[in-house]
Amino acid sequence: MRRSRTAISVEILRAAMEGAKKTHIVYRAxxxxxxxxxxxxxxEEKGLIEKKENLYQTTEKGKEFQEIARELGL
Structure with missing residues (x-):
């Protein structure tokens, strides 16, 4: 079964909550x-995630997006 773009985005944001390398995101998502x-x-373009050195970190806006998606059951 295919995942929606929103579901994939939420998985990536969840993987990067505490900071994660790209490899970790690939495996986790x-x-x-x-x-x-x-x-x-x-x-990054939407401001939901940011790159700090070689780690990706979910922004506050990204955390809000995750919360809304969770409430909507996405």
């Missing part, structure tokens, strides 16, 4: 590097 690269670029 069960995606490949090509897909993760596209999603990370989109999430």
């Amino acid at each position: 069960n995606l490949n590097f090509e897909v993760v690269n596209r999603y990370l670029a989109m999430l």
